[in-house]
Amino acid sequence: MNKFDEVLAFYQNPTTQFQLESFRKRVKDFFENNPAFSDHLSVVHSVKSRLKDVNHLEEKLVRKESEKGKEITTDNLFNEITDLIGVRVLHLYFDQFGIIHNEIMKQIDNGEWTLYEPPKAYTWDPDMSEEFEKLGIKSNRKDSYTSVHYVIKPNPKENVFCCEIQVRTLFEEIWGEIDHSINYPVKTDSIACAEQLKVLSKLASTGTRLADSIFRSHIDHKKTKADN
Amino acid sequence: MKIISLFNNKGGVGKSTLGYHLGHALNEIGKKTLMVDLDPQCNLTICGIDTEELHKIWLEEDEFVDDFEKFNANNELLQKPRSIHFLLKPTEDGLSDFDIIPPPVELAQNLHLIPGRLSIHKFENKLAERWSGAYQSDNLAIRTITKIREICNLYSAKYNYDYIIIDTSPSLGILNKTIISTVDGFFIPAQPDMFSLYGIRNIGSSLNLWQREFETIYNLISSDKRTKFPEKFVQFLGYTIYNAKKYSTDKNEYDLAQAHFSYVQKIPEVIKEFIKESNRVHLSKEQIEQPIGGDAVIHSHNTFPSVAQSLNCPMWEVPDKYSNLYKNNRDWLIEREIEPINQGSYGRYRETKEKYIAFAHSLIERLNNL
Numbered sequence: 001m002n003k004f005d006e007v008l009a010f011y012q013n014p015t016t017q018f019q020l021e022s023f024r025k026r027v028k029d030f031f032e033n034n035p036a037f038s039d040h041l042s043v044v045h046s047v048k049s050r051l052k053d054v055n056h057l058e059e060k061l062v063r064k065e066s067e068k069g070k071e072i073t074t075d076n077l078f079n080e081i082t083d084l085i086g087v088r089v090l091h092l093y094f095d096q097f098g099i100i101h102n103e104i105m106k107q108i109d110n111g112e113w114t115l116y117e118p119p120k121a122y123t124w125d126p127d128m129s130e131e132f133e134k135l136g137i138k139s140n141r142k143d144s145y146t147s148v149h150y151v152i153k154p155n156p157k158e159n160v161f162c163c164e165i166q167v168r169t170l171f172e173e174i175w176g177e178i179d180h181s182i183n184y185p186v187k188t189d190s191i192a193c194a195e196q197l198k199v200l201s202k203l204a205s206t207g208t209r210l211a212d213s214i215f216r217s218h219i220d221h222k223k224t225k226a227d228n
Numbered sequence: 229m230k231i232i233s234l235f236n237n238k239g240g241v242g243k244s245t246l247g248y249h250l251g252h253a254l255n256e257i258g259k260k261t262l263m264v265d266l267d268p269q270c271n272l273t274i275c276g277i278d279t280e281e282l283h284k285i286w287l288e289e290d291e292f293v294d295d296f297e298k299f300n301a302n303n304e305l306l307q308k309p310r311s312i313h314f315l316l317k318p319t320e321d322g323l324s325d326f327d328i329i330p331p332p333v334e335l336a337q338n339l340h341l342i343p344g345r346l347s348i349h350k351f352e353n354k355l356a357e358r359w360s361g362a363y364q365s366d367n368l369a370i371r372t373i374t375k376i377r378e379i380c381n382l383y384s385a386k387y388n389y390d391y392i393i394i395d396t397s398p399s400l401g402i403l404n405k406t407i408i409s410t411v412d413g414f415f416i417p418a419q420p421d422m423f424s425l426y427g428i429r430n431i432g433s434s435l436n437l438w439q440r441e442f443e444t445i446y447n448l449i450s451s452d453k454r455t456k457f458p459e460k461f462v463q464f465l466g467y468t469i470y471n472a473k474k475y476s477t478d479k480n481e482y483d484l485a486q487a488h489f490s491y492v493q494k495i496p497e498v499i500k501e502f503i504k505e506s507n508r509v510h511l512s513k514e515q516i517e518q519p520i521g522g523d524a525v526i527h528s529h530n531t532f533p534s535v536a537q538s539l540n541c542p543m544w545e546v547p548d549k550y551s552n553l554y555k556n557n558r559d560w561l562i563e564r565e566i567e568p569i570n571q572g573s574y575g576r577y578r579e580t581k582e583k584y585i586a587f588a589h590s591l592i593e594r595l596n597n598l
Contacts, residue, residue, distance in 0.1 A: 015440070019447055022363045026448075111452040112365070154365070155451045 004061045010074040011084070012054060020161055023154055024049050024085045027163055031089050036103050043096045045170060049087040057081065059185075078161040082116060082151045085163035090170050093211035094131070097148070100167055101135055104150060116151040116162050123147075125205055144179060144201050145172045146208070171207035175200055229384045230595050231377070231392045232465070233407055233414040237427030239398035242471040244271035245533045246417045246525065247395045250591070252542040253584035255339040259390040259592075262332060262383055264312055265344030266376070266407055272395040273343040275537050276335050285343055289314045293347050301326040309333045312379075313345035319375045320354045322368055329386050340387065342379075344395075352403040359402065365449045374456040377410045391595075400434045408462055409438045412598055415465040415520060415591070418495070420472050420488035425498050428467070432502030435462070439507070464508040465594045467495055468520040468587070474527040482523050492519075510597035520594065521587035532577060538566050544581035547574035 002008075010016060028049045037043040052060075060081060064070045072080050089100060107113045121132035122142035129139035137148060147168040153160050168176070179197055182188050234247045247263065254261045265272040273282055289311060292299045296317045299305075305314075310330040318325045332340035354372060361369030380392045394411060396404050408414050408431075416431065418424035439461050446454055469492055472484055480489045496517045499508070508516070519526065529543060536543045539550060550569050553561050 015444065018363075019444055022448055026364050111450045113450070154448050155454065157447065157451070160447050 004058055004072070007061065007072055007074055007077055008054060008058060011057060011077065017051070020051050020085050023161070023163055024051060024087065027085070027087045027152075027165065030103075030107070031087070031100075034103060036099065041092075043091060043099050045090045045092055047087065047089055049085070052081070052084045052086065057084070075159070078159055079116075082162040083164040084161055086166070087163060088166045088168070088173075090168060090173050092170060093215050094128075094169065094208055095212055095215065097167060097169075098135060101137070101148070104152075104165065108152070113152040113154060114156045116153050119148060119150045121146070121148045123205075124201065128205070143198065145175045146205060147172055147176070169204075169208045169211070171204040171211070175204040229389055229392065230413065230598060231380050231394065231411040232591075232595065233394040233396055233411045233462075234417060235396050235404065235408060235414050235431060236398055236416055236418060236424070237400065237430050238419075238423040239269075241417055241419050241424075242533065243398075243417045244269075244275060244395055245537075246468070246470055247272050247393055248275040249525075249542050249580075249584045250588055251339055251341075251393055252336070253581075253588035254391055254592075255336050256581065256585055257588060258338075259588075260338040260388060262340045262342065262380070262387065262389045262392045263335075264342045264376075264380065264392060264394045266312060266348065266403070267344060267395045267397040268346050268348050269397065270344035270346065273341065276341045276540060277333055277343065278540055282343060285309060285311055286345060289345075293317060293345070293350075296321045296323055299326075301328070306330045309341075309343065311343045311345035313348045313351060315342065315379055316348075316351045316375055319372055320351045329382055332383065332387070340383075340389075342383070348403070352401065355406055356402045362445045363448055365453065370449065370453050370456060373406055374410065376407060377458070378456065400430060405434070405438050408435075409442055410458055411462055412458060412460075413463045413465045413595060416467045417470040418467050420469055420484055420491045422491065424467075425491060425494055428495065428498045429502045432499075432504070435464075435507055436504060461507065463510055463598055464499070464503050465591065466511060466515055466518075466520045467499070469523075469526045471528045472526050482526055484526075510594065515594060521583075521590035524583045524586040524590070529580060532580065535566075535569065538564060542580075542584070544578050544584075546577045547571075 028047050031037070031044050031047045034044075061072050064072055064080065070080065078084070091097065091100060101119075104119075108115050119137045121129070121137045121139040122144075123129055123132070123139060123146040124141060124143055125146060128146055129141075132139045132148065145168065147166055150165040150167075151162050152165060153162050175197075178200065182193055182197065188194060234243050236243050244265075244267065251261050251263045263272060263276070270282070285308075288305055288308075292305075293313060299317075306326060306328040308330065309332055315330070332342050335341050358366070358369040358372050362373055376394075380394075383389065384392065394407055396407055416424075416428060418427065442457070442461065446457070469482065469484075472482075472488060474483050475485045475488075476483050478484065478486045478489070480486065482489065482492065484492065499516055532543045532546070536546055539546055539553075541549045546569065550561075550566075
């Protein structure tokens with residue numbers, strides 16, 4: 001009898017799965033069908049979502065215990081493992097991020113969701129850090145990609161599950177996908193690969209920057225044309 | 229203010245008669261009470277008001293119950309009593325509520341009634357249709373599920389009731405799931421037979437199921453929406469034996485036929501087994517064993533309830549009401565084919581009052597613990 005069996009059984013219990021699944025659908029639907037995101041070009045490019053695979057959960061439980069000495073039980077699972085539901089929101093260029101962030105914060109303000117922890121941005125780029133700080137998002141230095149993570153709950157009740165929302169651009173997503181293929185489940189020991197991935201992360205950010213610039217020029221051009 | 233519901237899985241046990249007399253008894257002891265008839269059969273309403281009067285209420289509403297969009301909120305219909313279905317109609321059709329609260333029917337100075345309506349099944353259909361939306365925190369779904377409770381609260385805010393009594397149909401369908409799960413307490417009037425034992429079993433297992441569903445909904449909705457539901461899941465207040473034949477020859481505690489008595493003896497065991505403890509935390513061991521009010525309302529009053537119903541008053545008021553009508557409005561009695569009442573039975577009619585008051589006190593005692 002594995003010591004995590006009880007937690008894993010609780011996670012896989014139909015009632016638990018039903019609740020997680022209901023909330024996953026709701027959050028996904030919020031990003032896919034929110035009228036605030038549909039101007040001539042959709043603010044949200046696409047949404048991916050999943051419930052945590054039970055094997056991955058088991059690995060995480062083992063890691064939590066060995067690395068942090070934290071024992072996960074059915075009582076604290078929902079508060080310790082905050083990505084049982086994961087929703088990833090992809091957009092094309094940085095200027096769209098502000099709109100997405102505002103809509104998420106509106107959901108928090110009107111009580112539809114509660115924030116379980118403050119939103120966190122990860123980036124290696126000091127300019128981006130500054131942009132995030134302007135929006136009131138604390139920024140953490142990360143060598144890899146740029147991404148913003150929110151952990152929300154449907155309500156502040158003790159022992160209600162969390163949902164992790166990750167917001168990033170398509171360029172950053174590509175970087176993440178390639179990194180994942182190379183470094184997961186086992187981190188590569190090839191120095192060359194690791195170095196090239198670092199370069200790719202700069203390239204991805206540059207892509208986002210350029211996209212921003214293109215869209216700003218495009219909008220500006222349209223405005224000038226309309227004025228004349 | 230407490231919202232109470234009466235339920236029995238088997239029809240025809242005198243549930244509405246008991247509910248009606250409970251309302252009057254509460255009124256007698258100075259508790260302001262509202263009765264809401266959510267049984268499509270409308271027996272409670274028929275006890276309270278003349279069928280003619282009910283027909284008038286229904287007739288005025290007919291076209292709007294078919295299609296509420298035609299309704300204009302300034303309509304004078306809202307100045308007169310309306311059926312519970314009419315009050316639920318804007319929610320049923322997903323339209324905005326009117327902000328006037330139509331007056332309830334006044335049965336006595338501090339006893340009010342919101343009449344029932346046969347067409348309530350339409351609201352029930354919408355409940356069924358929208359139920360799954362509650363798990364998605366859908367506004368209309370939550371509004372539909374909590375509307376009955378909200379109407380109770382709105383009326384209570386305006387009229388300041390001590391108690392609201394909701395009468396239900398004898399089914400375990402979605403309307404009763406919604407009613408019973410969103411009131412504060414419920415009790416079961418039962419006859420001493422096999423059906424009652426099964427009825428308690430059924431409601432017990434349904435309660436468990438319903439509670440799980442509601443807990444799931446509560447996990448998924450915002451705290452703001454959560455406040456529309458009761459804080460605690462409904463509590464079982466107990467049972468009472470009602471309308472049972474009196475046999476003084478068989479020597480047992482309640483003067484029942486021995487066969488009947490043996491069913492009564494089994495009830496506490498069935499309660500303990502099928503209604504889980506968390507749904508009856510306020511009941512002492514003794515309160516589980518004993519019918520509400522002891523033997524106060526156990527025995528059948530034979531023809532008294534039907535006479536009381538035809539005169540639209542509680543049994544203890546029959547003598548006065550009848551002699552009054554006999555003196556001043558004999559035509560009314562003839563029109564309704566009301567049989568002459570033997571003066572010799574006046575005393576027994578009047579005696580019912582203190583029995584129902586004893587029942588009401590016993591119920592209040594249990595309610596005070598909620």
